[in-house]
Amino acid sequence: MKLLAGKPGWTAQADVIVIGSGVAGLTTALNIRAGGLSVLLVTKAKIDEGSTKWAQGGIAAALGPGDTPDQHKKDTLIAGAGLCDTAAVDVLVTEGPEAVRKLIARGAVFDKSETGEIALTREGGHLRNRILHAGGDATGAEVSRALLAAVQGDSGIQVIENALAIDVLQSADGTVCGVTLHVIGAGSKDGVGRALSRAVVIATGGLGQVYSQTTNPSVSTGDGVALALRAGAEVADVEFIQFHPTVLWRDTNVGGQQPLISEAVRGEGALLVNDKGERFMLEKHPQAELAPRDVVAKEIFTQMKESNSPHVWLDATCNKDFATRFPTIYASCMENGIDPLTQMIPVAPASHYASGGVKVDLNGRTTIPGLYACGETACTGAHGANRLASNSLLEGLVFGARIAADILENIPAQVQPREESSTFLLSPAIQLPLQLAMSQGAGVMRSESSLDETLRTLEQLSTRTTTEQNIAAWEVSNLYLLAVAIVRSAKERKESRGSHRRSDFPDQVPTWQKRIIQRLDSAGHWHTTQEEVK
Numbered sequence: 456m457k458l459l460a461g462k463p464g465w466t467a468q469a470d471v472i473v474i475g476s477g478v479a480g481l482t483t484a485l486n487i488r489a490g491g492l493s494v495l496l497v498t499k500a501k502i503d504e505g506s507t508k509w510a511q512g513g514i515a516a517a518l519g520p521g522d523t524p525d526q527h528k529k530d531t532l533i534a535g536a537g538l539c540d541t542a543a544v545d546v547l548v549t550e551g552p553e554a555v556r557k558l559i560a561r562g563a564v565f566d567k568s569e570t571g572e573i574a575l576t577r578e579g580g581h582l583r584n585r586i587l588h589a590g591g592d593a594t595g596a597e598v599s600r601a602l603l604a605a606v607q608g609d610s611g612i613q614v615i616e617n618a619l620a621i622d623v624l625q626s627a628d629g630t631v632c633g634v635t636l637h638v639i640g641a642g643s644k645d646g647v648g649r650a651l652s653r654a655v656v657i658a659t660g661g662l663g664q665v666y667s668q669t670t671n672p673s674v675s676t677g678d679g680v681a682l683a684l685r686a687g688a689e690v691a692d693v694e695f696i697q698f699h700p701t702v703l704w705r706d707t708n709v710g711g712q713q714p715l716i717s718e719a720v721r722g723e724g725a726l727l728v729n730d731k732g733e734r735f736m737l738e739k740h741p742q743a744e745l746a747p748r749d750v751v752a753k754e755i756f757t758q759m760k761e762s763n764s765p766h767v768w769l770d771a772t773c774n775k776d777f778a779t780r781f782p783t784i785y786a787s788c789m790e791n792g793i794d795p796l797t798q799m800i801p802v803a804p805a806s807h808y809a810s811g812g813v814k815v816d817l818n819g820r821t822t823i824p825g826l827y828a829c830g831e832t833a834c835t836g837a838h839g840a841n842r843l844a845s846n847s848l849l850e851g852l853v854f855g856a857r858i859a860a861d862i863l864e865n866i867p868a869q870v871q872p873r874e875e876s877s878t879f880l881l882s883p884a885i886q887l888p889l890q891l892a893m894s895q896g897a898g899v900m901r902s903e904s905s906l907d908e909t910l911r912t913l914e915q916l917s918t919r920t921t922t923e924q925n926i927a928a929w930e931v932s933n934l935y936l937l938a939v940a941i942v943r944s945a946k947e948r949k950e951s952r953g954s955h956r957r958s959d960f961p962d963q964v965p966t967w968q969k970r971i972i973q974r975l976d977s978a979g980h981w982h983t984t985q986e987e988v989k
């Protein structure tokens with residue numbers, strides 16, 4: 456099963472194709488290149504687009520005095536709520552410090568303490584100071600800058616921007632041997648083309664745009680997970696979507712990336728109130744507004760449902776230093792016509808991070824030969840049911856290096872692609888209704904009836920096909936596939952665990968300490984299995 460796309464008008468070739476230019480794709484490309492293979496790195500917008508440059512907090516690694524990988528492992532397992540793959544966590548925490556040192560050797564500059572050591576801070580869920588940060592809250596931008604400089608300085612890595620990977624090419628036995636691409640404005644490589652390779656690495660980032668409110672940039676449409684599904688690969692844990700509780704609400708019809716209103720604003724006295732002006736967190740949790748993220752997100756969602764309002768309010772008017780203390784957030788509010796010094800800020804929960812994705816082993820191999828996945832697109836099992844803060848940049852660094860090592864050791868000969876007919880393409884007009892349905896029925900809180908209703912809406916939307924090929928149509932077709940995968944998995948998991956919360960099954964159930972695995976067959980039928988956690 457493939458997306459509708461025109462006949463390829465050009466061809467390209469490299470040993471390895473890497474799709475995506477975030478921390479995962481760039482790290483993988485650099486390490487493969489260091490082993491002497493040629494790399495074609497394609498990225499669907501400008502090279503620095505993606506979640507990586509937006510990462511604020513930092514990167515977690517057991518580098519501080521007295522800290523150990525074992526303690527990092529314990530914190531990661533607690534956050535993962537019984538669903539982490541312990542072998543994947545072991546790899547993440549033990550290889551993490553070396554991966555960070557390599558990033559520093561590649562030119563990334565982290566904030567230092569007064570004594571000249573790398574300054575390590577602490578975030579929710581970490582019992583040690585182990586978060587490296589850069590430029591205060593601009594860690595992702597520094598990681599992206601350093602890796603991009605290294606990639607752009609290497610003539611063995613060919614980069615094509617504005618190149619959207621549509622589907623993978625597969626040989627007669629299903630082995631992945633390249634990709635179909637749509638490129639805008641790259642001279643001889645314009646329009647639909649095909650690039651052949653001996654291995655393909657998907658590093659296309661998150662899928663936040665499945666929801667109407669998200670902190671993810673507009674490129675985060677989960678293309679890699681969708682193309683892996685169409686290639687027959689297994690996906691895992693897709694029901695586990697982290698929601699950030701307080702994101703600036705602009706309007707139901709405003710898509711794209713929503714600005715975060717950081718926890719620190721609540722930490723400095725801002726209060727959450729509902730439409731009636733009542734402070735609702737007080738009676739819900741001893742820490743009130745500063746309760747854990749999932750608790751706050753759930754209560755905000757409940758208030759929104761009860762008052763039939765698309766947001767609640769964050770009252771920060773008590774903070775007279777708001778403009779100097781939170782300049783970025785202040786600017787975002789002012790741009791949207793809200794003065795936080797005198798007005799309450801409308802906020803709603805927004806999808807923030809996908810803990811699940813394309814199921815991979817410890818070397819980033821998917822269940823399809825020749826196809827690897829890395830970063831937020833992949834599901835290594837290291838995050839389980841909930842990601843520990845600042846473990847995701849680390850995952851891209853660690854597993855990018857492992858994928859490169861595996862490819863360098865095992866790269867097969869080039870095989871030829873089979874001919875495949877492509878059929879499936881949905882109208883871009885379904886994007887907003889799809890996102891709204893997902894936020895309503897498969898978002899922060901789910902139930903059998905809300906998930907059934909969402910599935911019915913998705914079924915109706917799936918009849919709105921198109922033959923007009925463009926980026927919006929390819930992206931929305933991917934969003935649709937992911938939405939179905941998320942809803943199916945959320946329906947299957949009849950418990951609440953980690954970032955998956957069901958109002959009809961509010962408790963964690965020991966017999967559900969299993970992962971839900973899904974795949975699509977060539978006729979487009981879904982197959983679901985459950986796997987014991989290792």
Ligand SMILES: Cc1cc2nc3c(=O)[nH]c(=O)nc-3n(C[C@H](O)[C@H](O)[C@H](O)COP(=O)(O)OP(=O)(O)OC[C@H]3O[C@@H](n4cnc5c(N)ncnc54)[C@H](O)[C@@H]3O)c2cc1C
Nearest residue numbers: 475476477478479499505506507512513620660830831848
């Ligand atoms: C606001 C915010 C704050 C965060 N803060 C932190 C933090 O402090 N610490 C932390 O560890 N994590 C944080 N995260 C999460 C972290 O940033 C991401 O999980 C991580 O950067 C993902 O890296 P990636 O390389 O997998 O994907 P991305 O960085 O998203 O890169 C994906 C790339 O794939 C490209 N792409 C997508 N689809 C296609 C296609 N079809 N064809 C070609 N190219 C494609 C994109 O253009 C992009 O280049 C934060 C995320 C957000 C949104």
